[in-house]
Amino acid sequence: MNSSEARSRIVATADALYYSRGIQAVGMDELRTAAGVSLKKLYAEFPSKGSIVMAVLERRHQAWEDGLDARVRQAPTPRLRLLAIFDYLCQWFGEDTFRGCGFINTFAELGAISPEVAAYAREHKAAFQHYVARLAEEAGAPAHLAPQLSILAEGAQTTAAIAGSADAALQARSAAEVLIDAALSSRAPAAG
Amino acid sequence: MNSSEARSRIVATADALYYSRGIQAVGMDELRTAAGVSLKKLYAEFPSKGSIVMAVLERRHQAWEDGLDARVRQAPTPRLRLLAIFDYLCQWFGEDTFRGCGFINTFAELGAISPEVAAYAREHKAAFQHYVARLAEEAGAPAHLAPQLSILAEGAQTTAAIAGSADAALQARSAAEVLIDAALSSRAPAAG
DNA sequence: ACCATCGGAGAACGCTCGTTCTCTCTCGAT
DNA sequence: ATCGAGAGAGAACGAGCGTTCTCCGATGGT
Structure with a gap:
């Protein structure tokens, strides 16, 4: 082998x-x-279990970014690209292996005793926020939209994990629609 | 003793x-x-460590409910009572012992191997959603608002825990304002 | 055919965990 | 003063962990 x-x-x-x-x-x-x-x-x-854990986190980060980006690229408009984040979540939550965000889980389990794990989880979440910020910018939204959508996405993940239902993604998606439209209309108020 | x-x-x-x-x-x-x-x-x-864990969860649930309710009761209007949830989060995130939601952490660490822990975390989150639903109802908001605000609150907790900053509560609060106002104006559309 | 090298299987090691047991001391009733 | 119940301190135990070591059979070059 x-x-x-x-x-x-x-x-x-x-x-x-x-x-x-x-x-x-x-x-x-x-x-x-x-x-x-x-x-x-x-x-x-x-060399150790810890290094396997880090390799697993890297793999998960890559898979998450690839899957998300593939889904986002299919959306035709900037607004739908932002909403595609939540479509991706909805699809993910429906998988029967879903058990929450692996980074949140790992952070909760080991973050307090492993600085490496804590730092990588932080990097992963920062990368996601940065990705959302780029999509929001392309949609012409003000800067405050991206953190709000990121928080929605995080909340949907933990809610779906604990409640065990994929509904959270749909609820987060409708909330995101409201936030996006409010943000876009505040930047271009004459549109209404 | x-x-x-x-x-x-x-x-x-x-x-x-x-x-x-x-x-x-x-x-x-x-x-x-x-x-x-x-x-x-x-x-x-x-009798065992597991029973201590369950007692800790019960204590945490009580402390969370009491602290949240005390904060909410101080708010004069139904709308501000909904927003008080996020003021409470902001205050909590600022404490230097803050390390995320204890139920999410415990669920992430033990939920997969302890049905008791998983069930209690589920109950805790359901109780919170029910509490938010009651506040939303008193504000005259449609039923879809409460899950959305709950998701925001969950997301703020995990975001603050991993990023290590209390900003998430403020961002969630402004998002909540947008969602609340949108929900209230959709029920009483003539107000705008 | 022989030997050297490699890798697989799993025993072994040191440690820590949750839990139980043993020893000892205290202290109040008689 | 004596006894017995109860509690404190911590040793002991069995299990499981991450990690290392030992054996042993397979394989390929000469």
Whole structure:
């Protein structure tokens, strides 16, 4: 087995296990078994569990950004591109493996005792806010819109995770519509 | 030392420790030392760590409800009572012990492996949504407003926790103003 | 055929956890 | 003074963790 093939298999398996059950609840032995690699190989690829966790976070960040951007690119107008964020959330919440935002979960579990994890979660959320800000700017919205939409998106994720229903995405989407239209009409008030 | 006095001391200490560092990161020995009780006393009051966790959640739920309601009651109008939710969040986020919503954190850490914890977090969030719904109803807002404001409040909590700044509460508050006014004017459209 | 090297399987190690047990001391009733 | 109940301090236990080590069979070059 190729080294990078083993790496990605380990990270993909760890991602699924950690996400569904929590990081501290999944031991190296279970990960080894599920990934189908030997412990020796595991520790040849990663020096510690902590480094696997960081690799999982990086993978999750990439998957999130790619999936979101793909969905956003399909929308024809700047306004619909902003709303596409919530369409993407709605689709995600509907997956039966959904269990909240992996970064929030990992931050909640390890952020207080692992500065690395805390910093990466912060970076991930900052990158998302920056992405939303760029979309909002392209829509001609004032600067305060992006943080508001980001907060809506965050809230939808935790609400859906705990309540276990995908409704939160729809409610967040309608709220986003109101906020977007209010922001756009305040910048171009003559439109009404 | 009185039994109920010991109980509340244990729960208060456990709350502070669990909230600041995570539950799995705090052992019974550290809790015993910090609370100043013997291990024997600890296990005389609580049969297991899991029962302490549940007692901590109940305490946190009560403190949250009491603090929120006290703040809301000070507001003179139904509209300001809805906004008082976010004033309360802003004050909370400013405390230097703030580390996100304890229920979200506990759910993220243990929800997947403890049905009790998951159920209680769900109840807590449902109670909050119900509380917001009552305030929204008193303001004469349509039913869709309450879930939207709840999502905003959730998002503000996780955003503030990870970003480490209290700004999220202010941004959520202005978003809430827009949503509230839009909801109220849609019900009484002639007002504009 | 032989040897050296590699990697897989999993035993072993040191540690920490939640929980229980043991020992000792205190203190009030007789 | 003596006894017994109760509580404090912490040792002990079994389990599980992350990590390392040991064995052993497979493989490829000569």
